[in-house]
Every structure is written in structure tokens, then in C-alpha cells.
Amino acid sequence: MQRLSNWINRKDNHSISSYVFTTPLNRSKNVRHFLTPLHRSLPNFKRPAANKKFAKTKMLAQISGIALLSLPAKSLTTALFTTQAEAYETVMASQTLTLASVKGNSTYFSTDRFEHGFGFDIARSYAHDLGVDLKVKQYDSDADALAAVREGEADMALTTASTKLSTESGVASINISCGFDSTLVANGLHPKTNWSFRSSTDPLAVKASHFLCDDGQLINTTKIANFYDQTLLKDDYNRKHFEQTLTANLPSYKSSFQQQASAYNHDWQLLVAMGYQESHLDANAISPTGVRGLMMLTNNTAKAMGVSDRVDPYQSIGGGARYLEQMKEAFAEVPNPDRLWFALASYNMGPNAVKSIQKKIEKDGKNPNSWSNVYAYMSDHASQNSRYVQCMDYVTNIRSYLESLKMQTV
Secondary structure, eight states, X not given: OOOOEEEXXXXXXXXXXXEOBSSOOXXXXXXXXXXXXXXXXXXXOOOOOSSHHHHHHHHHHHHTTSSSOBOOHHHHHHHHHOOSOOHHHHHHXXXXXXXXXXXXXXXXXXXXXXXXXXXXXXXXXXXXXXXXXXXXXXESSHHHHHHHHHTTSOSEEEEOOOHHHHHHXXXXXXXXXXXXXXXXXXXXXXXXXXXXXXXXXXXXXXXXXXXXXXXXXXXXXXXXXXXXXXXXXXXXXXXXXXXXXXXXXXXXHHHHHHHHHHHTTOOHHHHHHHHHHHHSSOTTOBOTTSOBTTTXXXXXXXXXXXXXXXXXXHHHHHHHHHHHHHXXXXXXXXXXXXXXXXXXXXXXXXXXXXXXXXXXXXXXXXXXXXXXXXXXXXXXXXXXXXXXXXXXXXXXXXXXXXXXXXXXXX
């Protein structure tokens, strides 16, 4: 078995060696994650400390072949002696990282202007780390995406391709989890979610290995995986309840959702997802705190939005749509798709609470307009503020419902 050793310098001035294997293995165990409707408990996640024990664990994961770059022998020879320009040079010259991807709940999702995804968000972070823009090319299959990288049509690929397919395609692949696949499995994500490159020696691949396996990024990857949790509607009770509610209630309100969404430039299925999260599409719903109606508006919000009858479905949907539009406008400086998550978080706990988090993040030298940074802050401080737990559940659940509506998985 041929292998190539690349040394990665870590921030703590220690070094670990990462090996290129022809047949990396994946030995992660399945972890069941039980959920209840409209609530998702945060996984018990402990910050991996940058100590000898963690470094040893990470090194063992890499040496075992779980994580790092895999390349067939014949392709390795080609990669070492090719005269083709390295992808890294092309990326830096064009200031654009071109990503070949396949639509999936662990990779990339794009329908009706709605673009996001677990692997996509991490790729955006890598592009930001390189100081370049990210451009996505969508392909029909993993094989097509890998071929695009091999032929130079894309700089890297985001797929869930097997080791066998990557080997046959002649590309080098690295698992996004850097070997900690249980993080993905616990959140219902594909453990083989990976990036692929034309050559393992290309600086773009080497830097990607360093980026993904950095201690801080491993923590960030876990939190992004928590946000993109896919287990909510994989639970039988939750899925059946969602299906039955849509079948029984949505036909009565569908035209109202579509009309109000058009009036405020929203995706109508987004409003449906919000309505299900708020009231299970029950126009007569009322909470102990007095919020009521299909979109569960408070008295003050209803008055501010021009809603005279909170239990009138059309008015309630319109009030929610108008308020969501105001929340989007409040975060106009945040680029899409993150702006949607900011708006939903603000819809749930108010824009001032979200802006307060932004200020704290900015003081720490982090990007205040990154949803992953805001989500990470709430996750880190959830024990100190129960509103953060509620907000994270709120946004995560709506994302899950919206994806299901778009993908027609229910």
C-alpha cells in the first residue's frame, strides 16, 4: 500500500502527520438521536481541548485511514509528475473557489432561491479562510461531480462518494469530519460527506486538510452539524404528525400562504414551515402566554402589523409575513443565505437580542454576519440563557420542515 506523508503545523506548535491511503476506512458507530415534536435537545458536546489526549486521538483517527486524503496508486504517480496547473493557483488567481456538488441533505441544497447545506456551509468557511468567493456547480451524481474535478471543470467536489468511487475516479478525498464521523451520524448526516481534489499534493488539498482538522474547526463542524440535524423528521412520531397535519390542514390555507408570500417576497413554503412550527397549522391555537392564531402573534405584534383578528388565517399569515420581512430588512447587511436564519432567529427572540450577540462576536474578532458564528455563540452560552436553546430549536426545526417540503420527503 502506497502512502504519502504530509506534515501539518498546528497552532499549538505541535505537529501531526497525515497519511494518504489507497483505502481509507470508516469505523464510526451509529448513534440514535431521539426527538420530540417542535423541540430538539442539544447533543452533549464537549469542546475538544487542545491537549495531548485530544491530539493523540486525532492522530490515531488520521493514521487509521478514517479521515485524510485517499488516492489510487496510478493517480498518485500522475499527481506527482503532472504539469497541469495546480487548482490552488487557479483559485487564487481568479479569487473564486469553484465547487462541484450534488444536491443532498448532507451536502448542498438549492431550490427556489433557497441555498444552504451542511457541506456547503463548511465550504463557504474554507473559501472565506482562503479569502476568495465560492461558486457552486451542481451535478446529477457523485461520479459527475468527481469527473468535473478530475477534468478541471471545478477546483474541488462536495459529495458523499464512497472510497471505491473516489479511487476509480482518480481523485483525492478527505472526510469533512476529519475522522470524527460520530458527529455526523448523531445528527443524521452522511458519515462519508467529503471534499475531493485532483491531487493530494495540491496546496488546495493540503490547506483543506489543515483547515478541516484544526481543533477550532472541528468544534465549528460539530455545531454546524447540530444546526443541520436531519433526525427530526426521521423520528416516526414527528414524521407522521407532520404528514397528517399537512394533509388535513394545509389545503385550507395554501392559497393564503401563497398570496401573502407573494405580497412580501417570501417563499410560501417557508411560511408554511413557520406556521407548522408555531401552531401546527391550527388557526385557533392559543398559548398560556396569550399569543394566538396560526402564526402565534402577540397582541402588540398583531397591532403593529395591522392584524385586527389574530384567529383569521389570512390576517395571521399576513402579519407573520410582514413581520418576517421587517426582520430581513433589519439584517440587510447579512448576505444570503445567512440572512434568512438571522431573520428567523429575530422573529423568535427579537432583533435586539440577535444584534447583541453580533456585537459580542465582533469584539472577539469574528464575522458578526455569519450564522454559524451566531449559532456557535448561542450553543456555547445555552446553559446561561434558555432563550438561546429555544431559538436554536426554532430555526433548526423550520429549516428541517422547509427542506422536507422542498424535497417532498413527506
